[in-house]
Amino acid sequence: MNAIVKELEEFRTEVVSWLQANKPADPGFLLPQSFMEVGSDEQLDFLREWQHKVWNAGYLGMAWPREYGGQGVDPLYQSIVDQEMRRQAVPICFNVIGLGWAGPLINDIGTEEEKARYLKGILSAEDIWCQGFSEPDHGSDLGNARTRAERDGEDYRINGTKIWTTLGNYAKYMILLARTNPEAQRKYDGLSFFLAPMDVDGVDTQPIRKLTGEYGFTETFFTDARIPADCLMGAEGEGWKIAMKTLQYERGAEAGAAGGLAFVRIVIDDLLKELSTVTRAGQPLTQDPLMRDQLVQLIMEEKAISLGDKRAAIPALTNDFPFALPLSHKLRWTEYTRRMRQFAINAQGGDGALYVGDERARGGGFWQRAYLNSFSATIGGGTSQIQANIVAEHVLGLPK
């Protein structure tokens, strides 16, 4: 074993020990499985404390520069931490828009001053960030954003409404896509990108109650809100380009993100564990031939996605339909997830009618809530219908 491999192995051991020693006890309320599910102050406080602890231990933003709160080491270290956080099933690092969108962007194209001002607060969870891209009337149609940003002396004056602002009621900053030039020939060229403070006059957030009954998003109203002109990232008109750039960080620490566990993956093993105690017709459910067949199908579907992730890294096995695997991943995973969770409710028999809050609900109503929440992924970030269009057009070359 060469020295680097050995060092990484040792590092992994150290991380596992730390996580095992520091994994928080069950707080007695259901924890969010993603940053979009933070619906109460107690959840927020819990997650803020956890992220701060992870960062304090040196396990967050490891590849970011030391002077801005990082460790200045190779992103491989962060990837190891992220893997182990998933494996040890610790809570999420919830400041996702900061860690995975705004932070890496600032690291990439921000000024020194911006780096100094924003990065450490992102990692420590002191400064919560949110995203202002979607608008009420143009859900899937980002390029049509209508929120206006008008230059007025040393400020921009913002007017308009953003929706699906995750953590909007807790956030200090927003990455904001707004229209500076309504006359631009191509609608995309009229957009600009801002690092906007939320604590200015004229910014109001209205919590949105989700179909789960919980909160987690806001609608954000801008009414002549004034933000300093230096909040502009890049130049006017570059908003679309920069917004698209933020998407690349999704691929994790090695693409520039700070790292941290962004969401809890719910996998088939979780389902099998849950169903191991369910009976059907007096027998263990997992002995029912029809249930077995459905479980085998779900296992195969999840395994196919996992295998696809591996195969995607082998050029000789992906040149048949290039980009099919990465471009279809969201569609496949989110649709699989939705169906798996729906099945999980049904398979519970009578217990499937219970919900979060019932003391006898299996897993505290975990699957019921997870099914309802699954639509955030089949709708958000481009609905499954739009994802299918993207695959059809970009992989198969079918016409628009």
Added chain:
Amino acid sequence: MNAIVKELEEFRTEVVSWLQANKPADPGFLLPQSFMEVGSDEQLDFLREWQHKVWNAGYLGMAWPREYGGQGVDPLYQSIVDQEMRRQAVPICFNVIGLGWAGPLINDIGTEEEKARYLKGILSAEDIWCQGFSEPDHGSDLGNARTRAERDGEDYRINGTKIWTTLGNYAKYMILLARTNPEAQRKYDGLSFFLAPMDVDGVDTQPIRKLTGEYGFTETFFTDARIPADCLMGAEGEGWKIAMKTLQYERGAEAGAAGGLAFVRIVIDDLLKELSTVTRAGQPLTQDPLMRDQLVQLIMEEKAISLGDKRAAIPALTNDFPFALPLSHKLRWTEYTRRMRQFAINAQGGDGALYVGDERARGGGFWQRAYLNSFSATIGGGTSQIQANIVAEHVLGLPK
């Protein structure tokens, strides 16, 4: 029991006896299940003889006037015959375009001369009819038909190509939709309807081989073919209206059709019978829990369609989504049929790989051929995709 009911009962008994006494013996080759499947001379000769026999016995065109070969009785009698022909599983009355399209149309709006010229030959199977609506480049888009009919003295001169001409190579007459006025403002207004003879110069038919390997359709080429001007039905420009009118006769004898069994319905009972001798994992296939569940689902699907046909006649139970049942019937039945037949192949195990012509193929390869033929119904007469549009727009009021 009142007198009419009693008479009808007696008539039914008489029909059943006749059918049982006269049902032809198995000819040793697979018989067509619909008129679109007549692919060989031996099949044609067989079916022609059978139809002639049925007509001779007074069981075809019963509601048509006596002077034109009918019996002049209430259509109820014909409906009874049709029901019993299906029940007794006798061969089809294959001259379907004559019996169900051209004939009733001529009866409805034809002149006395036309009735005298055409009707009897339709019933006796002496004159075979075909339909010339579809064209190669506008399969689903009938209104765009390009075949030209130009008035030239006492004739029309026809130029163009029709496709999917069932029995085209055997037919004496075609009901033809052709464009008399290419300048009409609405494309539909430029179409006219003809009862066109096939045995004139300039009409050529080219057999089309189906995916089953058999024949049954032709492509029909018109090259300066001249047909007498009195072949025009109605007036010039009324072609679309008349073509639409022909569709109403589909509802059977009571809507004006001559009657007769137009196609063999393949139903779930046929499948259950076939599968009763198949083994899977050493057990009867019908004892396999997964197969049982799939069979139950198919039975339910077929039963739902049957029940829907009954419910469609009860206004109080259909005013919720008016016309949902009749407008969706084709889509539902043909798609069900396709899946049921596909299942039938699979369920046969190794035998599913055999085909018509193999002496050990189950039912002579019946199911394999039936599956491949099922696409004539999911594609022809408006593809399933177009049928779904029709239901969406006309029942649910969704936009085009």
Added chain:
Amino acid sequence: MSVLGNTAISFDDEQAMLLEYATNFCDAIGVAEIRARLEEPQPYPADTWQQIVELGWPGIGLPEDLGGSGIGISAAVPVIESMGKVLLGTPLMSSLLAAQLVLRADREAGESVVAALAGGAIGTVAALESEDWDTSAFTARVDANGQLSGAKRFVANGLAAQWIVAAVTDEHSKPALAVIDASRVPATNYRELTLIDLTQRAVDMSLDGLKATQVIRGPGVEAALRDYRLLGALLVAADATGAAASCLRSVVDYLTTRKQFDKLIGSYQALKHPSVEILNQVESSRSFIYHAATLVGAEALDRQAEVACRMAKAKATDTLAFAGDRAVQFHGGMGFTWDCDAQLYIRHAQWTQQQFGDAQHHRQALAPLLLDA
């Protein structure tokens, strides 16, 4: 004989009038009224039950001499379907089923409770003891003195019910029905459930320390329990069919008003064709429930009626599950919110699936009826 068996549907003018009346009655309440009460103790307007009693609906399927309406239990199908359309979670279904259970088990012995239910007392049945729908032997017990023990789960309208009919095993190890006067049940015997479907109410319930007002025993009990389960399946199917039809309406309304990329989203086949699929499934469900309604009567349900009830349940709740799921998806971001009605349907779908067994449960019961005949 075809495996499809009986395919009759009959629906006379009287039933048509009842359907029309029930539709209008429920429409006048409307989904918005229900939505306003999701987190209230009672999920329907205060005066609704009294109106239902005045309409005589609790007497459906009960003999006139016991205060019943004299019309058959099949009349419950149009009424419950109409209620399903507005997600009206009144105790009518549980009351009707409690009365049918007692009536079919032993008409004579059950007279007084049937009469009370026919007159508008709220009733329910306590049958399940676990998440498994199939348990046919009850661990809950009644002794020779009517003293009860054990526990029951998923008792619909448990808190509202005045009469609870519990299925138990008696001192001879035979199934029996314990009729419990709720006014004598301590509050601590109930545990109200938190349901995914807020239009419904249910409890888990301990029978320990309770005494039955009356115990119905005898050979009729087992057959009555079977009929109860089948009629329960049918009525839930009717409810789900109504809900699925409304759910489809809400989807269609959205698809014909919402624009995206400058087009009404209803013009996209990706939304249009699945909407047609929902419609086709609703139509199938509706055919099944009215077919089953044609076959159920006062007598013990025969094989054809059993097939019909099970098919109705197997189809209708899957239909609502599909419709609710697609309704959330097709409403896009809006569908993900509490304020969109899609959440009501997707949640109600989970409830109806779990009542009286899901689609697979019934298909498994149908297999021998259809394939081993």
Added chain:
Amino acid sequence: MSVLGNTAISFDDEQAMLLEYATNFCDAIGVAEIRARLEEPQPYPADTWQQIVELGWPGIGLPEDLGGSGIGISAAVPVIESMGKVLLGTPLMSSLLAAQLVLRADREAGESVVAALAGGAIGTVAALESEDWDTSAFTARVDANGQLSGAKRFVANGLAAQWIVAAVTDEHSKPALAVIDASRVPATNYRELTLIDLTQRAVDMSLDGLKATQVIRGPGVEAALRDYRLLGALLVAADATGAAASCLRSVVDYLTTRKQFDKLIGSYQALKHPSVEILNQVESSRSFIYHAATLVGAEALDRQAEVACRMAKAKATDTLAFAGDRAVQFHGGMGFTWDCDAQLYIRHAQWTQQQFGDAQHHRQALAPLLLDA
């Protein structure tokens, strides 16, 4: 440990070169050449087999000292997948499987037939005796003198084969392999099958009166038959994956050229989205076959390899069945004709489904492996 188990895929440069070579080799033949031979005795060009022999492909998975290529049997996956793309129904698959069966049963005893197959003699296996894939006890028999009796069904390339390896029961009621020299089999022992898939050839075959050139017995036979079935499932899955990918190409070609109502039909979501579904299924199938290829080697297949082979078969042939069915439908009237390639795919789908068990068969075998561990 996750129920997903091993999820490795490895593919080295040598394999990549083989895949590229095989793809080019098959593309150079093309579907049109196959179509022209559907009704000929041999469904592939006259010189193709000789070229395959020269490339050494019949030696894949066989030891070098027996004339084999020295590369593992997993290399058959890219080759067979490439052949599947153009529906090239050569005897390569049946030859490879016959050699694997003999080699795994008893290398020493099987040396001469393995060497013959490695050198390009055409081989096949006669295992099935009915439509049921599951029969593991053979009614066909061999006696102590090598005299055979009984009958076999669905023997791939039976007429072309020079060596037929028949799975039989020996005089001690143990499974054995009878190696049959086809040059000594009377023509009347074969009955050529009329297959739905005209790119393939197969026979039913009587063993009566035949004498085995050699009988392989012993403990290795049963395990070898198991590996033969699993490797067979994998290779058919590879074939089906290639065919499904080509089928999708043909659909895409049509959707990007055919207009209806003045629009390219590929712009309709009703055709677009199911095409994406085909793609996703093809991608899954491909992941499964190369995962299985990663796990199969010269040793007896272990549990993870068994899971991988069965998943590959369960997915890939359903994928082709779906792709073929949609290809006919999406080609509209054209798809209903003999001249449209869609018929080739939909027919090949029925063949691949029936080889080595369909999806349900394999899922049923997977259930205990995955759920009862």
